[in-house]
Amino acid sequence: MVEKDLLKTIVFLQDLPEPMLEKISLNTQIQMFKSQTVLFEKNQALKQLYMLASGVVHLTIRTASGENLILDKVTPGRTFGIAALMKESSTSFSAMCAEDSSIITFSSEKIHQLFVEDFKMGHKLMSHIVKLFKDRMERHTSQFLHYLAMHPEIKKLQENSF
Amino acid sequence: MVKIEDLKRINLFKNSPDHLLDIISREAQLSIFNTGTQLITINEKVGALYMLIMGQVAVIRQLTPDIDVILDYVQSGASFGISSIIQGATATYTAICQEPCEVITLSGQKMIELFENNHELAYVVMKDVSRQYKRYMDIRADMILKTIGKERDLKDKVYNIKYLSF
Numbered sequence: 191m192v193e194k195d196l197l198k199t200i201v202f203l204q205d206l207p208e209p210m211l212e213k214i215s216l217n218t219q220i221q222m223f224k225s226q227t228v229l230f231e232k233n234q235a236l237k238q239l240y241m242l243a244s245g246v247v248h249l250t251i252r253t254a255s256g257e258n259l260i261l262d263k264v265t266p267g268r269t270f271g272i273a274a275l276m277k278e279s280s281t282s283f284s285a286m287c288a289e290d291s292s293i294i295t296f297s298s299e300k301i302h303q304l305f306v307e308d309f310k311m312g313h314k315l316m317s318h319i320v321k322l323f324k325d326r327m328e329r330h331t332s333q334f335l336h337y338l339a340m341h342p343e344i345k346k347l348q349e350n351s352f
Numbered sequence: 353m354v355k356i357e358d359l360k361r362i363n364l365f366k367n368s369p370d371h372l373l374d375i376i377s378r379e380a381q382l383s384i385f386n387t388g389t390q391l392i393t394i395n396e397k398v399g400a401l402y403m404l405i406m407g408q409v410a411v412i413r414q415l416t417p418d419i420d421v422i423l424d425y426v427q428s429g430a431s432f433g434i435s436s437i438i439q440g441a442t443a444t445y446t447a448i449c450q451e452p453c454e455v456i457t458l459s460g461q462k463m464i465e466l467f468e469n470n471h472e473l474a475y476v477v478m479k480d481v482s483r484q485y486k487r488y489m490d491i492r493a494d495m496i497l498k499t500i501g502k503e504r505d506l507k508d509k510v511y512n513i514k515y516l517s518f
Contacts, residue, residue: 253497261493276483282490305479309471316478317467321438323485328444330492331423335415337499348416 192218192294200241200294202269202318210311217300222292229271229285229293236274236281238295242266245291249283263288272319274298354380354456362403362456364431364480372473379462385453391433392447398436400457404428407453412446424488425450434481436460437467 194211197203197218203211220243223229230236232251240247247264261283264270273279275298305312338344356373359365359380365373382405385391391409392398402409409426423445426432435441437460467474 251493251497259497273486276479276486279483279486282486282493305475309475312475313467313471313478316475316482317438319482320434320478320485321441323482323489324434324438324441324444327485327489327492330489330496331413331444334492334496334499335413335421337496338421339415341499344415344419348418 191216192220196220196243196294197241199243199267200269201267202241202315205318206311206314210308210314213304213308213311214296217304218294218296220292220294222290223287225287225289225291227287227291229287230281231284232282233280235279236271236298238271238297239269239274239301240271240285241269241294241296243292243294245293246288247291247293248286248288250286251283275301275316275319277302353378354382358382358405358456359403361405361429362431363429364403364477364484367480368476372470372476375466375470375473376458379466380456380458383455383457385449385455387449387451389449389453390446391449391455392443392445394443394446396443398433398441398443398460400433400459401431401436401463402433402447403431403456403458405454405456407455408450409453410448410450412448431484433460434485437463437477437481439464 192215194208194215197211197215203214206214223245229240229247242264244266247270248260249262249264249270250258250260252258262270264285270285271281273281274296277298305315354377356370356377359368359373359377365376368376385407391402394413404426406428409432410422411424411426411432413421413423415421426447432447433443435443436458463477467477
């Protein structure tokens, strides 16, 4: 069980009314992880959602050339491992603690159970996720177009068109 | 109104139970659009959720004033115009029919109203929409990594991919 006051520090849960936070509080736990602990690997089916209470977690991906790229440095208050909310969905990156970290974990099974018992909560949190995904999708698209515009082949194409 | 069987051909609704599909089917309409019809315009409000039964739709963004990039070709079974069911959202791309298209449309405003009265429907649809977004995001992230893969100058800016957490 995690205290409601600590749950309120998690951005993802901040708009939830008290009764919903109460239910989540009863179904979450806080765990301590040492620096360098690998929380999950890419393509792994996630069994829990992670909410960072303290510390830093790096989300990484390995490129075709074998390099590890840090895609995100997760700071306290942020949530990751959202694939846990989608059955049959695996994560597209790996997560490793960059410092000793305390993390609130929320079992995927419990989440689904809670959402089905309380569709209003399921609706609220899933709508929240859709909005966040839409924003993230737009950022990814803008970044892709930004990189594409800088690509030497595109620059050549532009030069040739003048 | 469309048949429940038609809705079951749409990936977004493949896991939805019949009693929810029945509600959706009463609000859905089947439309035919000609080649070149612009269904969605970037930065504008999207009126409907579109589900492609037959045909092909291009999802387009402008790279430079001279170059458009086709981000995706929507194929039969796929949905687009998710912004229509998100309060206050606008389109982030332009969508144009590449050939004559048979499309199921659902009024975004009507769906938002239904969601307020039926949280089960809202939860099931939003869960499937989030799954669809995740799939698209993974594809987009791969596109970024391929684009920057061999270019050292671009790779140095890879931190900009961030915001995987929220």
